[in-house]
Amino acid sequence: AAGVIQSPRHLIKEKRETATLKCYPIPRHDTVYWYQQGPGQDPQFLISFYEKMQSDKGSIPDRFSAQQFSDYHSELNMSSLELGDSALYFCASSVRGLAGLQYFGPGTRLTVT
Amino acid sequence: KQEVTQIPAALSVPEGENLVLNCSFTDSAIYNLQWFRQDPGKGLTSLLLIQSSQREQTSGRLNASLDKSSGRSTLYIAASQPGDSATYLCAGDGGAGNMLTFGGGTRLMVKP
Numbered sequence: 001a002a003g004v005i006q007s008p009r010h011l012i013k014e015k016r017e018t019a020t021l022k023c024y025p026i027p028r029h030d031t032v033y034w035y036q037q038g039p040g041q042d043p044q045f046l047i048s049f050y051e052k053m054q055s056d057k058g059s060i061p062d063r064f065s066a067q068q069f070s071d072y073h074s075e076l077n078m079s080s081l082e083l084g085d086s087a088l089y090f091c092a093s094s095v096r097g098l099a100g101l102q103y104f105g106p107g108t109r110l111t112v113t
Numbered sequence: 114k115q116e117v118t119q120i121p122a123a124l125s126v127p128e129g130e131n132l133v134l135n136c137s138f139t140d141s142a143i144y145n146l147q148w149f150r151q152d153p154g155k156g157l158t159s160l161l162l163i164q165s166s167q168r169e170q171t172s173g174r175l176n177a178s179l180d181k182s183s184g185r186s187t188l189y190i191a192a193s194q195p196g197d198s199a200t201y202l203c204a205g206d207g208g209a210g211n212m213l214t215f216g217g218g219t220r221l222m223v224k225p
Contacts, residue, residue, distance in 0.1 A: 033213075042216060042217050045214070048212060058212055088154075096210040101162045104156055106155075107157075
């Protein structure tokens with residue numbers, strides 16, 4: 001069965017650089033979520049999209065932005081990177097009308113040096 | 114604001130033991146409750162989902178229950194194996210399409 005795809009899987013950037021993370025949800029899933037998991041921490045919700053519109057917003061820094069495109073893939077853009085942005089970034093997708101079970105991608109490990 | 118707590122933070126048991134992981138949440142308006150497994154540096158594997166109208170779910174050696182009135186969920190692992198060693202996270206949402214709020218996880222070590 002198709003799963004959530006994230007790319008790249010690993011990314012190394014320097015401080016003040018920009019990074020773009022991509023997420024391809026499971027086909028026919030209409031909702032995409034982004035989570036950030038810092039070292040030794042539990043995942044924290046950043047932002048979600050339903051049918052290409054921003055649905056909910058969590059603790060996402062102003063330096064970050066995200067969008068969902070017409071093909072339902074989503075991108076998380078991170079600018080002016082800081083050392084504290086080093087984390088695992090997970091994307092999840094779900095079908096809003098069906099229980100809400102969220103399926104998680106393998107994550108993108110971002111390291112800021 | 115929903116807060117989710119997991120006890121214990123870490124647990125070490127000998128192989129073959131039955132064990133219980135606890136998850137508590139502050140807002141009884143929780144809708145779905147998911148249990149995940151995470152291996153070090155890896156992604157989240159969904160183990161069980163308990164929907165709002167349900168009280169428990171079972172998958173193999175795993176059984177999860179949900180008691181909204183007391184704000185608790187438990188994950189029961191029967192006959193633990195070394196391969197069960199991982200961090201177990203519970204997470205709840207306020208409805209389909211809502212964000213998940215995670216607990217801090219329980220780091221489980223099953224010794225051969």
